[in-house]
Amino acid sequence: MKIGFYPGSFDPITFGHVDIATRGAKLFDKLYVAVSRNPNKKMMFSAEERFELVKEVLKDIPNIEVIRSDILTVEHCRQLGATHILRGLRAVTDYDYEFQQTNFNRTISNEIDTVFLMTEGRYSFLSSSSVRELAVFKGDVSPFVPDVVKKAIFAKLK
Numbered sequence: 001m002k003i004g005f006y007p008g009s010f011d012p013i014t015f016g017h018v019d020i021a022t023r024g025a026k027l028f029d030k031l032y033v034a035v036s037r038n039p040n041k042k043m044m045f046s047a048e049e050r051f052e053l054v055k056e057v058l059k060d061i062p063n064i065e066v067i068r069s070d071i072l073t074v075e076h077c078r079q080l081g082a083t084h085i086l087r088g089l090r091a092v093t094d095y096d097y098e099f100q101q102t103n104f105n106r107t108i109s110n111e112i113d114t115v116f117l118m119t120e121g122r123y124s125f126l127s128s129s130s131v132r133e134l135a136v137f138k139g140d141v142s143p144f145v146p147d148v149v150k151k152a153i154f155a156k157l158k
């Protein structure tokens with residue numbers, strides 16, 4: 001059984017994340033989408049809120065299981081039997097960061113590899129931070145996030 005692990009803070013989950021998760025699910029028998037804690041980021045949503053949103057958005061993909069993660073990605077992969085980390089790439093700047101992270105992870109555990117998927121071109125500029133900023137200024141986030149996420153963002157900002 002091929003098991004993948006797609007970690008992210010998903011604050012909030014965007015159509016770019018959904019694109020990677022949907023396409024990634026076709027590569028693996030089981031794909032864990034791990035809502036991770038990132039102490040270096042200022043979050044709009046709590047870990048529990050992000051977990052619930054991601055679970056709702058991806059609920060129709062049968063081989064995806066949404067989980068919480070607050071441990072080292074490589075360690076979580078070991079615990080779940082995942083042999084691959086799935087990462088999405090938007091642009092060259094993503095590649096530079098992901099290249100460093102992949103080599104770091106490979107040094108920790110050379111039995112877990114990383115698979116990269118390029119996001120669809122229409123999402124190549126999209127980031128959760130851009131969505132949050134647009135929402136703060138009351139812009140229309142509809143082209144960038146599922147409706148349930150849009151509602152949660154504006155409920156949070158009230």
